[in-house]
Amino acid sequence: MRKQIVAGNWKMNKDYVDSEILVSKLLSYHKHSSTEVIIAPPFTNLLAAVNTLKGSSIEVAAQNMHFAENGAYTGETSVLMLKSIGVQAVILGHSERRAYFNETDALLAKKVDTALAHDMRIIFCFGEELKDRKAGNEKAVVESQIKNALFHLPSAAWGQIVLAYEPVWAIGTGETASPNQAQDMHAFIRKTLADNYSEALADGVSILYGGSVKPSNAKEIFSKTDVDGGLIGGASLDAAQFTDIVNAF
Numbered sequence: 001m002r003k004q005i006v007a008g009n010w011k012m013n014k015d016y017v018d019s020e021i022l023v024s025k026l027l028s029y030h031k032h033s034s035t036e037v038i039i040a041p042p043f044t045n046l047l048a049a050v051n052t053l054k055g056s057s058i059e060v061a062a063q064n065m066h067f068a069e070n071g072a073y074t075g076e077t078s079v080l081m082l083k084s085i086g087v088q089a090v091i092l093g094h095s096e097r098r099a100y101f102n103e104t105d106a107l108l109a110k111k112v113d114t115a116l117a118h119d120m121r122i123i124f125c126f127g128e129e130l131k132d133r134k135a136g137n138e139k140a141v142v143e144s145q146i147k148n149a150l151f152h153l154p155s156a157a158w159g160q161i162v163l164a165y166e167p168v169w170a171i172g173t174g175e176t177a178s179p180n181q182a183q184d185m186h187a188f189i190r191k192t193l194a195d196n197y198s199e200a201l202a203d204g205v206s207i208l209y210g211g212s213v214k215p216s217n218a219k220e221i222f223s224k225t226d227v228d229g230g231l232i233g234g235a236s237l238d239a240a241q242f243t244d245i246v247n248a249f
């Protein structure tokens with residue numbers, strides 16, 4: 001049975017002090033359950049979050065990493081640095097990285113390979129823009145994003161990969177894909193995995209939905225067969241809201 005996961009992507013929010021307050025609140029609200037919980041604070045708060053959450057079942061992920069292990073890449077953070085502070089997971093391919101930092105499928109494939117070479121778990125994001133959906137191209141866009149960045153991987157690598165479908169038009173807009181739109185795309189993604197790998201592999205990969213998930217809509221979205229959880233932006237910045245979303249399963 002694949003895992004149910006709720007992950008919080010804090011993006012560029014929360015300074016050190018506010019981050020520690022949020023982490024402590026999350027810890028006090030958190031009840032152990034079969035739903036996996038992951039938070040992705042900014043880089044400046046990762047070490048503190050790892051330390052505060054030691055011994056709890058809340059995991060910590062980075063929001064990005066470089067494809068090189070080290071070197072002359074001013075301002076960047078490597079997989080080795082993340083691993084050295086106990087971070088075991090990384091978000092790659094977020095639409096904001098693609099849009100504002102020119103991250104391409106080819107670059108993401110390199111980051112994926114580096115992360116996997118160091119046993120890093122990956123939450124891999126992708127999703128169509130509004131113009132793609134209006135043109136009826138959403139499935140072709142999604143298929144090419146996952147094929148280009150991930151389908152060179154051997155089957156064994158998929159144990160480390162969580163997919164996150166985030167339609168760009170639903171991120172931070174208050175507009176969610178309807179539960180049926182999410183299910184339709186998630187089923188398509190799973191079929192694409194089955195066609196390129198196997199049914200068994202496709203059945204085991206968790207596919208999260210992201211885009212304006214709130215306590216008020218999480219239950220209905222998560223009730224869909226192929227939706228295995230959520231990647232939460234805005235609502236992950238509030239401990240009560242995020243915990244309500246975790247408990248929506």
Ligand code: 13P
Nearest residue numbers: 009171172211212233234
């Ligand atoms: P919102 O939940 O704020 O729409 O953000 C979703 C997202 O981009 C998570 O990675």
